[in-house]
Amino acid sequence: MSLKDYTSIQPQVVKMLLNSFQKKRLAHAYLFEGEKGTKKKAIAMEFAKLLYCKDLGCNKCLNCQRIEHQNHPNVLIIESENNSIKKEQVIYLQKEYIKTTLEPGPKVYVIEGIENMSINAANSILKFIEEPADDTYTILITNNLHQILPTIISRCQVLNFKPIAKEEIIAYLQKNSIELYIARICSQLTNDVDKALEIANNEEVINIIDLVIIINQAILNKKENLLVLMENSKVDLYKNKQILEYFLDILLIYMRDIQNLHNNDEKITFINELAFIKEHLHLITKEKLIYNIKQVLEAKTAINYNVNTGLLVDHLMLNLM
Numbered sequence: 001m002s003l004k005d006y007t008s009i010q011p012q013v014v015k016m017l018l019n020s021f022q023k024k025r026l027a028h029a030y031l032f033e034g035e036k037g038t039k040k041k042a043i044a045m046e047f048a049k050l051l052y053c054k055d056l057g058c059n060k061c062l063n064c065q066r067i068e069h070q071n072h073p074n075v076l077i078i079e080s081e082n083n084s085i086k087k088e089q090v091i092y093l094q095k096e097y098i099k100t101t102l103e104p105g106p107k108v109y110v111i112e113g114i115e116n117m118s119i120n121a122a123n124s125i126l127k128f129i130e131e132p133a134d135d136t137y138t139i140l141i142t143n144n145l146h147q148i149l150p151t152i153i154s155r156c157q158v159l160n161f162k163p164i165a166k167e168e169i170i171a172y173l174q175k176n177s178i179e180l181y182i183a184r185i186c187s188q189l190t191n192d193v194d195k196a197l198e199i200a201n202n203e204e205v206i207n208i209i210d211l212v213i214i215i216n217q218a219i220l221n222k223k224e225n226l227l228v229l230m231e232n233s234k235v236d237l238y239k240n241k242q243i244l245e246y247f248l249d250i251l252l253i254y255m256r257d258i259q260n261l262h263n264n265d266e267k268i269t270f271i272n273e274l275a276f277i278k279e280h281l282h283l284i285t286k287e288k289l290i291y292n293i294k295q296v297l298e299a300k301t302a303i304n305y306n307v308n309t310g311l312l313v314d315h316l317m318l319n320l321m
Helices: 011-022 040-052 062-068 087-098 119-130 150-154 166-175 180-186 193-200 203-221 226-232 241-262 271-283 286-302 309-320
Strands: 029-033 075-078 107-112 136-142 157-160
Touching: 011 040, 011 157, 029 040, 040 062, 040 107, 040 136, 075 087, 087 107, 087 119, 119 136, 119 150, 166 180, 166 193, 180 193, 180 203, 180 271, 203 226, 203 241, 203 271, 203 309, 226 309, 241 271, 241 286, 241 309, 286 309
Parallel strands: 029 136, 029 157, 075 107, 107 136
Antiparallel strands: none
16 A cells, blocks of 8 residues: 555545655654554554655665665564563664665664653653754654653654544455455554454454354343353354454444344344344333343443453343343
8 A cells, every 4th residue: 555545544644654754744743642543653664665766656666665675774663572661772773873875765663662661762762852853753653742841842843643434344344355244344443554453354243243142142032042042152252352242342333233223223234134134023012121231231341340241141031032
């Protein structure tokens, strides 16, 4: 992808960077801020390609390829280690900063996770960006602007990365061979497009979606015992917390769909279930539906504590019946 390819995901950021580049008004230091999954680092890398590629980021030339694989001598990436950026990493950066470049072209420094800096590292970064060298660009990346020193913020051009729209996540998943039905569900589980793709390619998640459909159909038509369904399921909800979390989240999405249809709103996530839900909607009252949603929400809260997951799931199924 080139920088322009991210226009649909972060239109304001891409427009500003391209305009500044074309008018030769780039800032010496940028602060990319926004929640996880908003493509901050990816756009930082495309910005670096923009400075080196004659075709504005073709992703095919030598410079683009070296930047993509993080082995370009003039483009340095610093990432937090064990959720911390240490002073030693910044000192290394400063040494690289004053070295004569081995190749012609600008220097680009990308520092990811700066909210994890130690105080000493933050002070070193401050000195680093206060005295910028010519043709040198620094991009600081954070998931939490409020944890950054005001003095650092004041010396950078801050670019706000907006949460990615669900429609864009769905489109991204479809471009990566995920069918629309699955893409719509997985887009509700995260705001990170790459995480959404990872979830959509997880066979256990697909099995969870099938299980959730079976459970909710049983709740609506009252033909199956939920405990028996769980016992015969090939999904192991007790293996790890993440699998159980996905199950509860997807279960909740389906129940919200039923609630939407009760309110005459056909904008639902489980689009393949629309006909079935409408046919059986009269069999569940709004009060029972609200009760079921409450039970799932309480289970989501309970898994954050040291509870027996087997008992938790059995208790939830009994309440849903």
